[in-house]
Amino acid sequence: MFNGYHFYFYPSTDVSRINQIRSRIVAKQGATITSEINAQTSHILVRPQSVNQKFYDNVLNPALKINKNITVLDSDWVSESVAGRKIMNTDGYVVTANQHVQDEIAHPVEKSGCNDNDLETVKKRRSTSYIDECNKKSKQLSEDIEFKYREASEYDDDVDRKNSQFHQTDETSEQGDLYETLSIPTSELNSVVNALEQSIADKSRNGHSNYSKTLNGLYDIVVKAKHEALRERRRSVDLKLSPENARNISYLTRASQTKWLQAVKERSDTIKLFMSVYGIGEYTANKFFSKGYRSLQDIFPFVDDNGRVSITHHSDFVERISREEVEEHFTQVKSAAAELDKDIQLYCMGSYRRGCRDCGDIDIIFTMNQGTIMKIKSKFEILLEKMFKEKLAVYTFTKGSGKWLGATQVNSKWRRMDILLVPWQELGAATLYYTGSGEFNRMMRSRAIKMNMKLNQTGLFTATKGEEPHLLESFNESKIFTILGLPWIEPSKR
Known part of the structure; x- marks a missing residue:
């Protein structure tokens, strides 16, 4: 693809890990990578945020003295060319002097007839070429996924094409070269979603907010x-994506084969x-992981009593x-309560009330017919003491006012x-x-908010701006649905 091209990456491949990866990829496509700028160097590839006065003084000006025809391009041009499997038009990728510094440099970069307004038009054309916000940010994602997965799997393009489970077709519209249709079997979507979820979690924990936002867009x-x-009930779906995002999704489907995602999964x-x-x-949890702990036994000495009980009975919990x-x-619990007071009312909640076959824990509402909160607390203290005495309750993690x-055992x-x-x-409520x-x-x-109301576990209230909240309903569950203009929905359908 890049036969006859002579690239110099800035920062140099000696100091930039990502540029080392880029250089290996384009070298497989026929490009010559120069560690120093010489007369044969045809392009300097640089991230726009790295272009400053230091770049012009130490890199570009000396380069123009050696080769006045050298072109400076945003390094995303390489990424998107590789992802699209064809050399992209350089319009919109040319880095010009007045994008970043004043024109008073010794040797201005050739503008090729573009002025600032033209550049803004190009930027706008490029941004609108993507079908949604995710694709606008895909250049960030290509660094994060495309190059890392390439490095980890060490597949070249021919192997990629041979082993890919998907087919990509060029869009036939006017913007056909700007995005592709990726057809994915429905059976494979779960693996893509899981890979994205793990990647998002990893990026969020490590403070990579930009990557995390981009991954979230693709996830949506x-x-x-x-x-x-x-x-x-379709067997496959067609996604319209920018070339690099189509490529990234393909990498994610075989992510389990990469060392990088194995580390993320661990x-x-x-x-x-x-x-x-x-x-x-x-x-x-992240702090423990950073210290090298990998098992519950590793962290046992460093947790409190609640943590030790939780670890000791972890398999049960x-x-x-x-x-x-x-x-x-x-x-x-009901039997113990009935012996104390006939007015005590207990309700088993959570996934049990929703009719699930199994539950993660046991959630119970404790109340009393016409009882005040003080009376309820008093009776519960007696019940809890009875539960411990009968060895039904075996440990208290937290005991709050409510x-x-x-x-329990x-x-x-x-x-x-x-x-x-x-x-x-x-x-x-x-x-x-x-x-x-x-x-x-x-x-x-959300329904309540749209109707200028507020709903929480204590009741349904008015929420008109500038007015005091007024209780609409709290005792009758069915009436809350009615006020919100909804039919009664059985717990099993929630």
Whole structure:
């Protein structure tokens, strides 16, 4: 592809890792890479943010004295040419002096008839050539995925084409050379989504916000396509993407073969493992990982009592709980409560109320018929003491003013149980909130906001700007749906 081209990368390949990777790729395509600028050097490839007065004084001016016909291009020109498998037109990639510094340099760069307005037109044409915000930012993504996956897998273009599970076709519209149609089997979409999720998590944790935003854009495209394909029962989907993004998706489908993603997956899995321990958040989990810890045994000496109990009974806590076992725990709590006061009301919430076959933990609402919050707290203290005495409750992780987060034991296994104390008058809103799912709750809150209302676990309120909130409903769950203009939705469909 690049036969006869003589490239010099700035910063030089001696100091820039990404340029080392670029140089190897274009060298496979026939380009000659020069470690120093000489009379044969045809192009200087540079990132626009690296172009400053130092670049002109130390690189460009001396280069023009050696070869006055040398061209300075944005290094994305190489990336996009490789991704598109053809040499892109250099319009819009030429780096000119008055883009970055004043014109008072010793040897101005040849503008090829372009003025500032022309350059702005080119920039606009380039930006609008992409079909959405993700594609506008694809140059960032090409550095992050394209080159890293190339380096890790060490495939050349011929092998890529031979082994690719997808076919790419040029678009026939006027912008056909600016984006491609990538056809992906529906069965492969999950692997692409998982790879993107892991990449996003890795970039976010390491502070690469720009890459993370770009990956999120691409993630949104794929997830939307996946939902449409499943809804319409299609065997494959067609995505219109810029050439480099089409290329990146292809790399992601065989990401499990790369060393880079294996490292990402190891980190992701380890962070997830650490965060399954009670009291460990993402920051602490990353800190443990950075120190070289890879197992729960490694971090055991450095966690508090809650963490040690969580690690000791980790297999019990992470195991899904069958509906039958949830009912057994719930029945024993109800039995203990019934012996104390007939007004105590208990409701099993979360995925159990939604009819799921198994649950992650046991969520229970504790309230009393016409009871005040003070009376409810008082009765719960007695119930909790009784539960420990009967060895139903075995550990307390957290005990707040309105909740108890702990562990219960029926037979031999420890299970996580959360008991939430709810005032009688707030029962409907609390039942709605603690039933879930999270996605359903977000939908309901969004609906309320659009109607100038506010919905949370305590009730549905007016939310007119400049006015005091007014309670509309909190006791009757069904009435909350009615006020929001929605039909009753069974918990199993939430």
